[in-house]
Amino acid sequence: xxxxxxxRLNVERAEKRMKVGSCGCFGEYITSKAEGSIKLYEQxxxxxxxxxxxEEAGKCLEEIAHLKDRLNMKSxxxxxxxxxxxxxxNKEKSVKxxxxxxxxxxxxxxxxxxxxxxxxxxxHFEEKMDFPLSVKFYENASESYSxxxxxxxxxxSCRIKAxxxxxxxxLGEWKQxxxxxxxxxxxxLLDQSLKYSAKDFFFKIVCLYLIYDVSKFIMSR
Numbered sequence: 001x002x003x004x005x006x007x008r009l010n011v012e013r014a015e016k017r018m019k020v021g022s023c024g025c026f027g028e029y030i031t032s033k034a035e036g037s038i039k040l041y042e043q044x045x046x047x048x049x050x051x052x053x054x055e056e057a058g059k060c061l062e063e064i065a066h067l068k069d070r071l072n073m074k075s076x077x078x079x080x081x082x083x084x085x086x087x088x089x090n091k092e093k094s095v096k097x098x099x100x101x102x103x104x105x106x107x108x109x110x111x112x113x114x115x116x117x118x119x120x121x122x123x124h125f126e127e128k129m130d131f132p133l134s135v136k137f138y139e140n141a142s143e144s145y146s147x148x149x150x151x152x153x154x155x156x157s158c159r160i161k162a163x164x165x166x167x168x169x170x171l172g173e174w175k176q177x178x179x180x181x182x183x184x185x186x187x188x189l190l191d192q193s194l195k196y197s198a199k200d201f202f203f204k205i206v207c208l209y210l211i212y213d214v215s216k217f218i219m220s221r
Contacts, residue, residue, distance in 0.1 A: 007047035011060065014040035034067050049085065058086040062097065076104050095121060112151060115144035119158055131165045138162035156184050
């Protein structure tokens with residue numbers, strides 16, 4: 001029997017362990033069965049990842065996370081690892097798992113972790129050129145970073161990303177975009193290491209005014 005066959009057999013054994021004798025309550029016997037299933041899924045996932053069987057690996061990692069939830073064990077990293085593995089073959093599933101992990105982080109008050117996931121979702125949808133969703137997640141990331149200390153740079157970075165993509169997608173509330181750039185530019189001017197970068201934001205402000213004036217001129221003709 002080769003490794004892949006053994007890994008799939010381990011998955012079957014893990015599934016059977018949880019089907020036999022399972023019930024609504026989680027006593028010591030069921031807890032032991034769940035822990036045994038987790039070990040089998042972990043062994044199988046290592047093989048699946050090595051053999052690039054990402055769909056099967058993702059399912060194993062997802063089951064591990066679900067079982068840990070039932071056992072009241074820490075499962076957030078398992079959800080994120082499952083999301084990462086799924087991203088190779090199933091983007092929609094990957095995004096859903098990342099969103100689920102964000103809810104867990106928010107409920108636990110881990111805003112920095114939640115912000116990182118939101119930022120990854122923003123990047124994901126930016127690559128897919130789904131700018132409205134990308135903007136939403138970058139804004140969520142910026143808001144989550146604002147709730148933690150020492151993340152002002154990341155907060156601003158995500159706000160800038162959201163504003164840039166809003167400008168690409170449509171002119172929309174251009175004055176709001178100008179206000180964002182102005183606030184960040186002024187912050188940069190007060191920081192010796194960043195003040196030379198402030199000019200980039202003032203340039204963007206000028207561009208927005210020019211675009212608005214040109215669009216007004218065209219509409220009036």
